[in-house]
Amino acid sequence: MPEDRPQQGQHPERPRHDKYERLIEAARELQPTRTAIAHPCDEVSLQSAVEGSRLGLIAPVLVGPAARIQDIAAKAGFDISGLPIVDSAHSHDSAAKAVQLVTLGRAEALMKGSLHTDEVMGAVVAREGGIRTARRISHCFVMDVPGHADPLIITDAAVNIAPTLDEKVDIVQNAIDLAHAMRFQEVRVAILSAMETVTAKVPSTIEAAALCKMAERGQITGALLDGPLALDNAINPEAARIKGIVSPVAGHANVLVVPDLEAGNMLAKSLSFLAGADAAGIVLGARVPIMLTSRADSLLTRLASCAVAALVAEARRASMSSAIPG
Structure with missing residues (x-):
């Protein structure tokens, strides 16, 4: 992982994205992080879940209108047969149900899908049912x-x-x-x-x-x-x-x-x-790391966000384990 003292200046031999690739490789050594994907109702956000799962970075739970998610997967050629889906009525419902998975102990991370950031963060900071x-x-x-x-x-x-x-x-x-x-x-x-x-x-x-x-x-x-x-x-x-x-x-x-x-x-x-x-x-x-990925992000950047969240979730698990007596 990071060296003790970064060397400044240009390094022609150092390929672009090598930092992200190192992060992804480190996260792949861990157990996949159970991640609630809030409203993955476009190809980009669904691809993030599928590829993150394929690499073993996350264990996604897709939270959104089930029929719509399945239709997007079929059109894009994504195999989501092994991924659980929590059905929801609309984007606000998706955000609330994704956060609820955290409160129930069924998710250790959140990822924003094709909904507004305010919808996700509104559910996160809600006075009742939030995860502040x-x-x-x-x-x-x-x-x-x-x-x-x-x-x-x-x-x-x-x-x-x-x-x-x-x-x-x-x-x-x-x-x-x-x-x-x-x-x-x-x-x-x-x-x-x-x-x-x-x-x-x-x-x-x-x-x-x-x-x-x-x-x-x-x-x-x-x-x-x-x-x-x-x-x-x-x-x-x-x-x-x-x-x-x-x-x-x-x-x-x-x-x-x-x-x-x-x-x-x-x-x-x-x-x-x-x-x-x-x-x-x-x-x-919040109680878990939250990935606010953007549709403009490259796939590698979105996977790097998954890797960072996985490393944070692992650090929290280790901290909680060390805090338990005996």
């Missing part, structure tokens, strides 16, 4: 960036619009837990801003400094934190050296925490459209 925890729900992109040695986690670019300092504590901890589930040898978190100096004129620099102090005091655990850091001196050792920043994180970050959703969204899309990166996504902070 005390932890703030947040999203992580797991980026496969060509020329960058290891997966790069970016958070939060999809759920929390303008998180408070307290909310950022959970966002950071969720990302750290994800990195451990992905078997990073060392988790190095950069709290990003536009600069690396603390100034009251830029509030995100003050919050970055506070988060680092909170990590020193044990309020955030499991990683090395540094911030504020600008993007260049977070991921490029030479940029960090020129600025005179000496820390185990500067130049070597493998988790990037952005100030707000706008910054994160622009960073992730810049990497995708200008650097040719792919972005697998996962939502954390």
Whole structure:
């Protein structure tokens, strides 16, 4: 899995997607994760379930109008004869029943099908029957960036619009837990801003400094934190050296925490459209990992999301097992 120190710069010998392929191979060593697929009523989302099952990443339960799912499978040539189907009336019903499978202990992960994200997340955070925890729900992109040695986690670019300092504590901890589930040898978190100096004129620099102090005091655990850091001196050792920043994180970050959703969204899309990166996504902070796959994602990216969810589910099983006395 990830190397101890990523090597920066271009690596012509390193094929694109190798990070995702490593994640998929790691997840295939585990038992398939029981996954409720909410409303897989188009070819793309049904393909994700079928291929994820074929590779042994997930054990899908298809939740949606049974006749419609079977019709899509027949037209696409997918064999779903071995996959259980929970019949539903419509997309909102699919989301509710998929979440219910989690509450009943019949699913360890959720995957979004051909319905709106708001429908899935509405069922997840519902006051009755939802699967929230005390932890703030947040999203992580797991980026496969060509020329960058290891997966790069970016958070939060999809759920929390303008998180408070307290909310950022959970966002950071969720990302750290994800990195451990992905078997990073060392988790190095950069709290990003536009600069690396603390100034009251830029509030995100003050919050970055506070988060680092909170990590020193044990309020955030499991990683090395540094911030504020600008993007260049977070991921490029030479940029960090020129600025005179000496820390185990500067130049070597493998988790990037952005100030707000706008910054994160622009960073992730810049990497995708200008650097040719792919972005697998996962939502954390609920009782199970949630895959918010997009119809625009490649099959490999959707399978990488399955692999990440499988690794998170395995880490949770291990944590729960160690917490049981005897």
